[in-house]
Amino acid sequence: MRLSTLVMALLCSFSVNLYAGDLMISDGWVRAVPPEAPNSAAYMKIANHKDAAVTLVAANSSVAKMVQIHLSKKEGGMMKMEHQKEGVAVPAGGTLELKPGSYHVMLMGLKQPLKEGDQVKVVLKFSDGSEKELMLPVATSDMKSGMSHMDH
Amino acid sequence: MSRFYQILIPIMIAMVTVAAGVQYYLYQEQSAARERPPAPPFTLTSSKGPVSLQQLQGKAVVLYFGYASCPDICPIDLGIVGGALKQLNTEEHDKVQALFITLDPARDNLRRLGEYAAFFHPRLGTLRGTEEQIASVARSYGVIYEKTYTGDDPSVYWVSHSANFFLINPEGQLVATLPRETTPSELSTRIRSVIN
Numbered sequence: 001m002r003l004s005t006l007v008m009a010l011l012c013s014f015s016v017n018l019y020a021g022d023l024m025i026s027d028g029w030v031r032a033v034p035p036e037a038p039n040s041a042a043y044m045k046i047a048n049h050k051d052a053a054v055t056l057v058a059a060n061s062s063v064a065k066m067v068q069i070h071l072s073k074k075e076g077g078m079m080k081m082e083h084q085k086e087g088v089a090v091p092a093g094g095t096l097e098l099k100p101g102s103y104h105v106m107l108m109g110l111k112q113p114l115k116e117g118d119q120v121k122v123v124l125k126f127s128d129g130s131e132k133e134l135m136l137p138v139a140t141s142d143m144k145s146g147m148s149h150m151d152h
Numbered sequence: 153m154s155r156f157y158q159i160l161i162p163i164m165i166a167m168v169t170v171a172a173g174v175q176y177y178l179y180q181e182q183s184a185a186r187e188r189p190p191a192p193p194f195t196l197t198s199s200k201g202p203v204s205l206q207q208l209q210g211k212a213v214v215l216y217f218g219y220a221s222c223p224d225i226c227p228i229d230l231g232i233v234g235g236a237l238k239q240l241n242t243e244e245h246d247k248v249q250a251l252f253i254t255l256d257p258a259r260d261n262l263r264r265l266g267e268y269a270a271f272f273h274p275r276l277g278t279l280r281g282t283e284e285q286i287a288s289v290a291r292s293y294g295v296i297y298e299k300t301y302t303g304d305d306p307s308v309y310w311v312s313h314s315a316n317f318f319l320i321n322p323e324g325q326l327v328a329t330l331p332r333e334t335t336p337s338e339l340s341t342r343i344r345s346v347i348n
Binding site: 033034035036038068075083108 | 223302312315
């Protein structure tokens with residue numbers, strides 16, 4: 001009896017996750033920058049549990065005048081940033097990783113300093129009409145560089 | 153010949169060969185070092201006045217070219233320089249000067265540059281110059297860069313740029329151009345190899 005209740009509860013919670021969280025966002029952070037730096041970037045992982053691709057089309061944040069989705073890439077011997085005007089697709093059942101030196105949410109024209117430990121609100125907009133409001137911690141790349149180096 | 157010598161002689165021959173090989177390699181290295189051309193000279197402006205590469209002879213020099221509005225690339229790369237410096241001790245710090253050279257002198261004044269660099273390491277120095285001076289130093293190091301405007305506002309632009317670490321030994325020779333995939337540990341090892 002008690003076991004079946006537990007199983008039911010588990011199943012329920014699992015299905016709730018699937019339906020409510022078909023887009024799961026994890027490991028989000030915003031880069032801490034020097035006091036007067038004009039720009040920063042937000043990073044995260046977006047897992048798509050749907051059976052159809054979804055595109056991250058836009059983002060906004062109260063801490064920046066303008067927010068764009070960018071890709072850093074090497075081209076012609078230079079590191080470039082490319083505005084992803086059409087957004088970035090998260091494949092069905094796949095994960096899009098926004099990380100330093102790759103895809104990122106560009107926070108342009110910061111209205112306030114971003115110190116380590118602050119929380120920043122970022123809203124992501126997707127092609128299926130859904131929006132995700134996130135509170136992301138501000139961190140230095142030091143705390144995260146170990147992670148990014150382990151990716152190599 | 154006793155069994156003992158049958159084993160010993162080949163070992164002796166192998167050891168002599170290896171030793172000769174090592175000697176030859178070291179000799180090659182030394183002559184390569186002697187033949188290395190000096191790093192391209194420069195004189196730029198720091199918060200304490202003009203700084204020339206000539207002045208820095210006797211120290212290892214690490215150069216990185218970037219800009220202070222850089223939101224994704226430069227913070228990663230300067231984090232690597234800062235990380236490498238953190239791995240050196242005080243005595244080693246006195247034998248090395250890491251420098252962040254701006255490719256965006258129009259927007260990066262010395263105060264802003266200094267603040268940006270200090271965020272990564274207190275010993276990371278900064279240099280700027282006129283557009284022409286910067287262009288000439290960048291060219292001499294094979295650094296390419298260009299502005300990308302995001303819209304109609306001419307004050308809003310990104311700078312695409314080569315992102316390498318240049319390592320100059322205390323003799324003033326360019327020893328290595330390291331890619332941005334270099335880890336802080338690799339960079340600190342390379343710095344140590346030229347100062348010790």
